[in-house]
Structure formats: C-alpha cells, structure tokens
Amino acid sequence: MKPWILLSTLLLLVSCGRHEAASHKAAALSEAKVKVQGARLQPHTAAEEVVGTVRSKLRAMVEAKISGRLLEYTAIPGTKVKKGDLLARLENQEIQAKVDQAKAMLEQAQSDFSRQKQLIESKATARQDFDAADARVKVATASVSEAETMAGYARVTAPFDGVITRKLADVGDLAMPGKPLLEIEAPTSLRFEADLPEAMLDRVSMGAKMQVRIATLPQPLEAVVSEIAPVADPVSRTFLVKLDLPSAEGLRTGQFGRVAVPVAETKLLLVPAASVIRRGQMELLFVAKDGHALLRLVKTGKVLSDGIEILSGLEEGAQVVINDAAKLTDGQPVTIQP
Structure with a gap:
C-alpha cells in the first residue's frame, strides 16, 4: 500500500473517532429545560454626559446697606436661620446722631405748628404762615423716618429661612455696600447647574426631563429644565442650564x-442581563438552536434598565437562554419552556 493512502486512512479513522466521541459526549448530557428570549433591536437615545453642581434655587450674598465697623457677627457656617434673625450688627453712632437731630427738628416743627394753629383760629396770623408750619412738620416727620430706617440698617438680618454656607467677614471688619458679609442658601429647593457647549444646546428645551446622576446617590434623578441662559459665557463659550431636582x-x-444630554437616536441589540455569563475576561451566553444550547462568545456595551447591549457575537432574533445559563454546556440538548 502506498504511504499517502495509509496516511489518509489513518486521518479518516482519527476523525471518525473524534466525531463519535463528541456524539457520545453530547448524548451523555442530560436534557435541560430552558426559557428563551429573542435578541431584539430596540430604539435608544444616545446621550452625552455633562458635569455640573447641585445648587440651591434660593441663595443670596448678604451685604450691609451702610458703612460701619462690625460690632457683632453671629453668622456661623452650617447654622440654620429664620427670616429676620440677626446675622451682624454695625456701629451706628453717626446715624443715631442724625436720628436725634431729626427728632429734635420734628419737635420744633410740631411746636411751631401748634402755635400757628392757635393763631389761625383767632385770625391772628396769615394762612400762608400756617401752611408753611404744616409743611415743616411733614418734612421733619419724613426726616425722622429716613434716619430711623438708616439706623435699622445697622442690623443685618436673614432675608429668608436658610443655612449659612460661607462666612466672609468678622468682628472689627469694615462693612460697606457692595462688600458681601456672608452667603446664605435655602436647602429645601435644589437644582442642578451645568455648562453646555453650544453644539449641544439645541438638544435641550424648557420643560424637558433629563437624567441627573449624583455621585453619592445610588439612583439617577429625573430633573426638569427650568432655565437656559440666552447668551454664552464669553470665556468658556458655554451656556448655563439649570434643572429643577426632586427631593431625595x-x-x-x-x-x-452629571446630566445626560440626548444627542442622537440609535438602535441597540439588547439581551436580558441574566443571560450574560462572565468568566474571567470573557463574556458568554447560550442560544437555543435545533434543540441544543450553543455557546456564543460576545462583547457587551451599555448596561440599561431593560437589558445589556451586545456589540458583537450575536445576531438579531437569536433565541437567548435567560435562565440558569451558567449551568449549561455547549451542545447540551434543551427543551424550550413557554
């Protein structure tokens, strides 16, 4: 017999032996009952995340309305305050002197008016002099009110219920209009603020609902767009967008x-999360075909609430095993349960 004929015969015998062994192995596996679900293409909105910060809707930089040294400063960061609570007190000797002066002028004007009233009743003075005395009383009264209002500005109070977030002055500092003393925020009403690039601005509209993911919270929050800046920041060329957050x-x-800004509509091939098996660096799943479980090596993508994206290794419509997939063996006979 020629050598090449002998070699071919040996290879054929070996091949037949392997096929017979594989057949015996498949036959030795018990039939498994499985549930399947077809891999499906599902519409998905692709989003790009933009970083931002949680801010209070109501916040203010509190400053003095008059100039003066701080005699008392009770604003401590983290302290809760009520509207009207004292935050700081300024020296006001000069203003108090003006109050005393205005009151003295009012007393004099009232005295002159009383005398003119008696004289006009006895027709001993002209009507013009009586009217002038009456006008002086009104002017003096207004001067007292103005001086007392200015004196009240020496007490800096909370403009609303909130929490002191920053302390910007201390006792002995010179307070003046335009120089903030502290920052206060209302913690009960919060929003998310992010700077969006110009290219993404047309994807956002007033009242739109968007997903905001906070690093310390387990679940994303559904926020509503409440403000969109009409002009861009001249330095960053971005637009400030504010979204109202639910309480959490x-x-x-x-x-x-981070806020997820929708940028495009696409379709993803999704399978249930329970169907994907991870073994080391490999991602696997089983499909049911011709009464057998066939192992597929796949590559996954996004993890969504309704499934996992399959990037490669699986075709649309494949019957994916969704229960006890890790217990199956490649080629094992299966029966599909309804």
Whole structure:
C-alpha cells in the first residue's frame, strides 16, 4: 500500500473517532429545560454626559446697606436661620446722631405748628404762615423716618429661612455696600447647574426631563429644565442650564454630578442581563438552536434598565437562554419552556 493512502486512512479513522466521541459526549448530557428570549433591536437615545453642581434655587450674598465697623457677627457656617434673625450688627453712632437731630427738628416743627394753629383760629396770623408750619412738620416727620430706617440698617438680618454656607467677614471688619458679609442658601429647593457647549444646546428645551446622576446617590434623578441662559459665557463659550431636582435623601448643595444630554437616536441589540455569563475576561451566553444550547462568545456595551447591549457575537432574533445559563454546556440538548 502506498504511504499517502495509509496516511489518509489513518486521518479518516482519527476523525471518525473524534466525531463519535463528541456524539457520545453530547448524548451523555442530560436534557435541560430552558426559557428563551429573542435578541431584539430596540430604539435608544444616545446621550452625552455633562458635569455640573447641585445648587440651591434660593441663595443670596448678604451685604450691609451702610458703612460701619462690625460690632457683632453671629453668622456661623452650617447654622440654620429664620427670616429676620440677626446675622451682624454695625456701629451706628453717626446715624443715631442724625436720628436725634431729626427728632429734635420734628419737635420744633410740631411746636411751631401748634402755635400757628392757635393763631389761625383767632385770625391772628396769615394762612400762608400756617401752611408753611404744616409743611415743616411733614418734612421733619419724613426726616425722622429716613434716619430711623438708616439706623435699622445697622442690623443685618436673614432675608429668608436658610443655612449659612460661607462666612466672609468678622468682628472689627469694615462693612460697606457692595462688600458681601456672608452667603446664605435655602436647602429645601435644589437644582442642578451645568455648562453646555453650544453644539449641544439645541438638544435641550424648557420643560424637558433629563437624567441627573449624583455621585453619592445610588439612583439617577429625573430633573426638569427650568432655565437656559440666552447668551454664552464669553470665556468658556458655554451656556448655563439649570434643572429643577426632586427631593431625595442625601441630596445637598455643592454635590458633583452629571446630566445626560440626548444627542442622537440609535438602535441597540439588547439581551436580558441574566443571560450574560462572565468568566474571567470573557463574556458568554447560550442560544437555543435545533434543540441544543450553543455557546456564543460576545462583547457587551451599555448596561440599561431593560437589558445589556451586545456589540458583537450575536445576531438579531437569536433565541437567548435567560435562565440558569451558567449551568449549561455547549451542545447540551434543551427543551424550550413557554
């Protein structure tokens, strides 16, 4: 017999032996009952995340309305205050002197008016002099009111219920209009602020609902767009967008987060999360075909609430095993349960 004929015969025998062994192995596996679900293309809105910060809707930089040295400063960061609570007190000797002067002038004007009233009743003075005395009383009264109002500005009070977030002065500092003394925020009403590039601005509209993910919270929050800046920042060329946040435990001002801005509509091939098996660096799943479980090596993408995206290794419509996939063996007979 020629050598090449002998070699071909040996290879054929070996091949037949392997096929027979594989057949025996498949036959030795018990039939498994499985549930399947077809891999489907599902519409998906692709989004790009933009970083931002949680801020209070109501916040203010509190400053003095008059100039003066700070005699008292009770604003401590983290302290809760009520509207009208004293935050700081300024020296006001000069203003108090003006109050005393205005009151003295009012007393004099009232005295002159009383005398002119008696004289006009007895027709011993001209009507013009009586009217002038009456006008002086009104002017003096207004001067007292103005001086007392200015004196009241020596007390700096909380403009609304909130929390002191920053202390910007101390006792002995010179307070003046335009120089902030502290920052106060209302923690009960929060929003998310982010700077969006110009290219993404047309994807956002007033009243639109968007997902905001805060680093310290387990679940994303559904926020509503409430403000869109009409002009761009001249330095960053971005537009400030503000979104109202729902109340959530653990949510507070200053937290870092990301808002998902929709940028395109696409379709993803999705399978249930339970169908994907991870073994080391490999991602696997089983499909049911011709009464057998066939192992497929796949590559996954996004993890969504309704499934996992499959980037490669699987075709649309494939019957993916969704229960006890990790217990199956490649080639094992299966029966599909309804």
